[in-house]
Amino acid sequence: SQKIEQNSEALNIQEGKTATLTCNYTNYSPAYLQWYRQDPGRGPVFLLLIRENEKEKRKERLKVTFDTTLKQSLFHITASQPADSATYLCALGTSGTYKYIFGTGTRLKVLA
Amino acid sequence: DVKVTQSSRYLVKRTGEKVFLECVQDMDHENMFWYRQDPGLGLRLIYFSYDVKMKEKGDIPEGYSVSREKKERFSLILESASTNQTSMYLCASSLPLVRGKISLAKNIQYFGAGTRLSVL
Numbered sequence: 692s693q694k695i696e697q698n699s700e701a702l703n704i705q706e707g708k709t710a711t712l713t714c715n716y717t718n719y720s721p722a723y724l725q726w727y728r729q730d731p732g733r734g735p736v737f738l739l740l741i742r743e744n745e746k747e748k749r750k751e752r753l754k755v756t757f758d759t760t761l762k763q764s765l766f767h768i769t770a771s772q773p774a775d776s777a778t779y780l781c782a783l784g785t786s787g788t789y790k791y792i793f794g795t796g797t798r799l800k801v802l803a
Numbered sequence: 804d805v806k807v808t809q810s811s812r813y814l815v816k817r818t819g820e821k822v823f824l825e826c827v828q829d830m831d832h833e834n835m836f837w838y839r840q841d842p843g844l845g846l847r848l849i850y851f852s853y854d855v856k857m858k859e860k861g862d863i864p865e866g867y868s869v870s871r872e873k874k875e876r877f878s879l880i881l882e883s884a885s886t887n888q889t890s891m892y893l894c895a896s897s898l899p900l901v902r903g904k905i906s907l908a909k910n911i912q913y914f915g916a917g918t919r920l921s922v923l
Contacts, residue, residue, distance in 0.1 A: 699843070723910065734807070734893050734914030735846075780846070784910055789834050789853060789897070790861070791912065795845035 693719045697781060697794040704771055705802050712766040712797045714781035719792070721783035724757055724764050729778045729796065738779075739766075771801045806830070809894050809915035816922050822881040824918050826894030833899040835877035836912065837861075837869060839890040846893065852877055853899065884922045892918045 696715045704710050714724070722743050727735035741748045741757045741764070748755045754767040768775050778798045782791040810825035828835065834853050838846040838861075848861030850869040858869050866888060870878045877896075881888055895912040 695845075725911070727912075732917070732919075734895070734917050735912075736914070737911045740911065782912075789836075789851060789899075789910065790848060791910070793838075793846040795843060 693717070693792060695719070695781065695783060695792055695794040697779075697797045699795060699797070701798040701800055703800045703802060706772060708771055710768040710771045710775065710799055710801070712779050712799065714764040714766070714794055716762050716783055719762075719783055720759075720785065722786040723784045724755075725782045725784070725791065726753075726755055726764075726766050727780045727782065729780060731778075735780055768799075771799075773801045773803050776800045807894055807896055807913050807915040809892075809918050811918050812916060814918060814920045816881075816884050816920065818885060818922060820881075820884045820922075822884050822920065822922075824879040824881075824892055824894075824920070826877045826879070826915055827875050828877075828894075828896040828913070829875065830896065830913070831874065832896035832913070833874070834897040835871065836895040836897070837867075837877065837879045838893045838895065839863070839888075840893055840917075841890050849879065884920075886922050888920065889922045890920060892920055 694717045725740045726738045729735040739755045741755045752769045756765045778796040780796040781794045784791040807828045836851040837849040840846050852858045852871040868880045894915040897912045
């Protein structure tokens with residue numbers, strides 16, 4: 692069955708370091724992959740989208756890579772700040788469908 | 804900015820009650836979605852709608868129904884609430900994949916703040 696895995700354990704890093712979050716998937720051929728940020732008690736907020744034919748996407752301090760051979764996406768936050776502390780969700784979608792499958796999210800805590 | 808508004812942030816209901824969760828979006832989006840989010844299970848799609856009066860079942864539709872009488876409003880109905888429906892409910896909206904001949908294939912979902920429902 693289709694499966695998306697994100698590290699369920701919280702990731703703690705020191706302020707200023709680069710945070711790297713992982714999204715692995717199996718039995719799925721996504722056309723798109725998205726990353727969302729979710730703060731406690733709030734809905735997810737879209738951050739970045741990367742297509743299957745793109746290797747890397749950047750937006751300010753954020754970088755996403757997409758390796759369809761490894762079936763993996765990496766999400767990087769450089770020069771991390773305490774305000775980056777949140778849960779980050781990946782979501783996979785295929786062409787021609789409205790549906791996305793979400794991972795369970797990884798909680799990031801940036802320590803001052 | 805896109806705004807997706809859910810009518811309640813917190814709800815407490817009794818087992819067997821009929822529960823209505825309302826969602827309104829102000830960006831003229833064709834697609835609207837209802838998810839529930841549970842620890843360790845992530846977001847799971849209950850129903851989605853791609854047009855007024857159109858709906859499709861998601862992955863976990865049992866025990867739920869939906870209504871979309873107007874483009875901007877999508878309601879989730881729990882016909883007879885049960886304790887296993889205690890959860891965080893999230894509404895989302897998005898543009899269609901294609902509008903006319905133009906591909907809008909980003910399918911970014913805009914979420915509401917969520918309704919935390921407790922069924923006692």
